[in-house]
Amino acid sequence: MPRTPAPDEPEDDLDDLPDTHPPQPVYYAEQALLGALLLEPHRLTDIAGIEPDSFSNYAHGALFAAMRALPAPDPDQHAQDTSWLDAVLTAAREHARGLTASYLHTLIQVCPWPRHASAYARMIETEHARRILRAHAERLSLTATDVTLPHPVPTTLAEADALARAVDDIAARFPSHSGSLPRTPAPAPMAALGDAEEAVDEERLLLATATAHPADVEQMRWLSTDDFTHSLHAGLWQCLTALTRRRAPVDPVTVLWEAQQRGLLVSGAEPAELLDLLSAPAGSAEYWGERILQRSVLTTAHRVGRRIEAFTDDPATAPFQLILGSRRALAELSAVRARWHHATSLAPTTTSTRTRATAPPRAGPPRTTAPPARISR
Template sequence: MPRTPAPNEPEDDLDDLPDTHTPQPVYYAEQALLGALLLEPHRLTDIAGIEPDSFSNYAHGALFAAIRALPAPDAVQHTKDTIWLNAVLTAAREHARGLTASYLHTLIQVCPWPKHASAYSRMIGVDHARRTLRAHAERLAQTATDVTLPHPVPATLAEADALAAAVDDTAARFPPHSGSLPRTPAPGPAATPDDAEEAADEERLLLATATAHPADIEQMRWLTADDFTHPLHAGLWQCLTALTRRSAPVDPVTVLWEAQQRGLLTPGIEPADLLDLLGEPAGSPQYWGERILQRALLVTAHRVGHRVAAFTHDPATTPYQLIVGSRRALAELSAVRTRWHHATSPAPTPLPARTRATAPPRAGPPRTTAPPAARISR
């Protein structure tokens, strides 16, 4: 988030780039809280749940850290001199050299009511949670589309876990209450990816290869029609899965007939073209299926990241709505993630059948006396 300078802060402390952003409401909440603490330092005991990095303004965070680090002054003496204020300023300037004594007095003047310090701190905590979730969501969306990653799925899922942990942390700090779901409109459809043609080629190869090896389809329940990028390909996959589950014959002609029954032969889709598509197998269905599912997982992660980020950009979204909306979005990714693990986990090795071995005869107790003499019959 761009750093917001404090008033009277020299431009050279901001790399000679003055900030032109309009201050947001949280900026004034931060000013009010700091003014309350400077005026009545004992209010610090009412503050919980925020840290110096919770402030959107770096100088404000440095000032809060200095206030926490220094012992509170005597209440009566504090009204008579500025010794404690000077000490706070000196400590804060070690990290934010643009702070001035006049700005501290400005903070005191703009604070409406020092007794409302805890309310101001909660506003700061809410905004910090919003910014934290936004940062994690944006990293998730960016990672999901980073073509330079050698292993994009593990990196993307790690970012999803980090976002989920941030949501859980927010939920722990803001207990749930009754309320509505986020009213934020969903982001528009994503732009056509650069690899759209590659995705279509992989889907065509899967359909042709699965038609040639229908026995493999039953082992690929982890792949669904929603994972395909092209509606016709999704429909043909449903034809293949339906035929195999009915134990019906599978070849290009039977798939073509099933496609006709499902209304896939719309104008512009010629039967001969479908037969050509289904008649050029290459590789294995498992390989192409994993490629399609990987792309679906990354696309879903990108969509989830944008969705959560949209929640955080809506200032009307409450912490509770952020939590519920984010968890619902992450649940969509979790469903695809589960199927990915099913697809890529090695098949369990069947245990050998247990045979019931014949137990050796048990040895009797040792004899301690001579056996009885054999009885001689007359």
């Protein structure tokens, strides 16, 4: 099947090009709208919600801009001559030189019904909203994985805010509609961002340091088991928080016993190895906790961006589903974001048993001892 020519391509060369990217349905909606407006320019007053950049094809946008910039012709006069069409072509060619008079005639011929112009415009608006949302989601995903950023979390959250504003803008332009969430399958799960070995080391150091200084655990309720990359580490953090809430004694042996009661040892972890892990504190538990939470924020942001990208890539996803699905995904990021804000902005209400003067500076990872030997998995 021959490829449908774009209006700015030389027609003589089309037969030699492979049909690798056939036009999407919105391309034909754009052609139908432009054909309707070329036939009946007075219908421009009925078109709302789209701009020249709403078109997926640049030349189509240039034509639309030219039509809007020129005064609409008298209907009777327009039916008798092509002076308005000539003026539109001349104005549009200033921005899209490949446009030809023959393509304008093609647009007129392929328009099914000029009176359906508003419906064609709504199709174009829908696809434009989809492209906008995808661009924002893609920027969120890329920002979350950008290791060159000096302040990755604030920058990533700023992109999340921009994405949320885009969702709100789309919701304002499309009426609310009760319905189901998108049926698009979720992207394949991925590991936490960053260095996996570094993540495991930081989690082990947190557990050991918190075991040595359990008073710090009370001040770290902003850290969740979902933030850990290793399930055993998440379980051990649950053990620590449970012991501190019960005001029970906390040391490597009591944590090991709690881990046994919770069934953590059935995963293959050896008691002696757990004791070694819990007996090698280093630096500040709060520091390691913030490191773990930062990784969790960025991983969640990346996952949310990819999820919304998947929604936009599914042509069967309706606008109300895009809005509902995107807001549901962003709510997941809002939850971990609230914990990050709590961790980084709330001053501690109690003083640790250690003096803060002995705590390592927060600017760099304190390593007063070597990381404990790695646990068998």
